[in-house]
Amino acid sequence: MQPAEFQLTALTGLAGAGFDAIIDARSPSEFAEDHLSGAINLPVLDDAQRAEVGTIYKQVSPFQARKIGGALAAANVARHVAGPLAGHGGGWRPLVYCWRGGQRSGAFATILAQIGWRTARLSGGWKSWRALVLDQVERRGPPAPVVVLDGNTGAAKTEILHLLAARGVQVVDLEGLANHRGSLFGARPGGQPAQKLFETRLAMALAGLDPARPVVVEAESSRIGGLALRLSVPVTARAAYTARAYADAVLEPGRVEATVARLAPLHPAERIEDWRTLAQRREWAALAEGLMRHHYDPRYEKHRARHGALERAVIGVERLDAAGLEDAAARVEAAVAGLHPQGL
Incomplete structure (x- = not known):
């Protein structure tokens, strides 16, 4: 089972979408700067791990960074599943997002979907949300x-x-x-x-x-x-x-x-x-x-x-x-x- 893609077209679009939880897979510092309303932070990589993987990507190789990042991400997601997500039944429906709907949310959402939860990933990630916020504040008013x-x-x-x-x-x-x-x-x-x-x-x-x-x-x-x-x-x-x-x-x-x-x-x-x-x-x-x-x-x-x-x-x-x-x-x-x- 693969996660579905969810396209957000309005800030109020989450209200009627029927998700039981909105999971922000970004690091804690990214979450603190801004996040979707009602989201919880379950990082795929924490701030230190994200910095470490980024350094390896630049100084060693993208392959080595992906390998180490993948191992860290798998361990973190496993802790989330065994910890804060452990009590959810088979009908639970989460929406997962990261910065732009890429590797972090993709990895997290795929594991959740394989478990059997009705998982969706936010298309475009936080950047798509931010675009809607700016449109409301700066253009629509x-x-x-x-x-x-x-x-x-x-x-x-x-x-x-x-x-x-x-x-x-x-x-x-x-x-x-x-x-x-x-x-x-x-x-x-x-x-x-x-x-x-x-x-x-x-x-x-x-x-x-x-x-x-x-x-x-x-x-x-x-x-x-x-x-x-x-x-x-x-x-x-x-x-x-x-x-x-x-x-x-x-x-x-x-x-x-x-x-x-x-x-x-x-x-x-x-x-x-x-x-x-x-x-x-x-x-x-x-x-x-x-x-x-x-x-x-x-x-x-x-x-x-x-x-x-x-x-x-x-x-x-x-x-x-x-x-x-x-x-x-x-x-x-x-x-x-x-x-x-x-x-x-």
């Missing part, structure tokens, strides 16, 4: 009308976006896809994904949108969206909210002080020293307010002066407690409905 949720730092845009999603509004959480809060202190546990993996996440989010309904995204770039709604929140409320929302960031010793130090080329020495003192005293709300007034807000206003023509409404929000956030989400939802009455 969002299939739905985009409404941008704008607002200065600390306006709780991301939390309001999540409340909108809970209300049934169509959203794309760019910060969630990037695993970063989009500010100097915005790093999250686990770190940001590689650029290619972020593009894959974004492409999948875009491909899954209902084109008949508007989608709300947080303002991250002037290139996103054609209409904007702006949250206007007092700086004291934003500072207090930020001190709560970034509680995890201040737990890491020295992180805040180091971040403030990076701002030294942009501000007077006295101001930087004041911010360092506030950080040392753990006066987080006061530090947040100072950063907003003198660093973030002036930059937002400069950007808004250039792109203000996109703004359709300003939504005043006085409080960012639970009740205030729910009220803000309801008003944003109503404003989106006013911009696209047929879509909600």
Whole structure:
């Protein structure tokens, strides 16, 4: 029995294809850089083995490289079959891919098919997937009308976006896809994904949108969206909210002080020293307010002066407690409905 060839023509094409598992046969570093959504990594060659085979190919001979690579691949596939794949019955249906649908996925898929599993190999491999991702992100873009949720730092845009999603509004959480809060202190546990993996996440989010309904995204770039709604929140409320929302960031010793130090080329020495003192005293709300007034807000206003023509409404929000956030989400939802009455 030989593995079938599976041709992927759309990012959402895997959803109805009926595969029980998607196996990425590439090395762990290739997998970490990007992979098909939902794939598991069962390498035919790990990173060290791949480097070793490549060196032999260049310095000794292609034949010797294939011989050694074949032995390594057979041993690795045998471990996968005896280990993570051992519990699957005869009706199991996997899809296997490697970088371009060549030797690694071919070897793995052939063994799985010979065992009796209904195995398919992705035609063109990861490269065919990457082409679809780039087509979605760079050429097609969002299939739905985009409404941008704008607002200065600390306006709780991301939390309001999540409340909108809970209300049934169509959203794309760019910060969630990037695993970063989009500010100097915005790093999250686990770190940001590689650029290619972020593009894959974004492409999948875009491909899954209902084109008949508007989608709300947080303002991250002037290139996103054609209409904007702006949250206007007092700086004291934003500072207090930020001190709560970034509680995890201040737990890491020295992180805040180091971040403030990076701002030294942009501000007077006295101001930087004041911010360092506030950080040392753990006066987080006061530090947040100072950063907003003198660093973030002036930059937002400069950007808004250039792109203000996109703004359709300003939504005043006085409080960012639970009740205030729910009220803000309801008003944003109503404003989106006013911009696209047929879509909600």
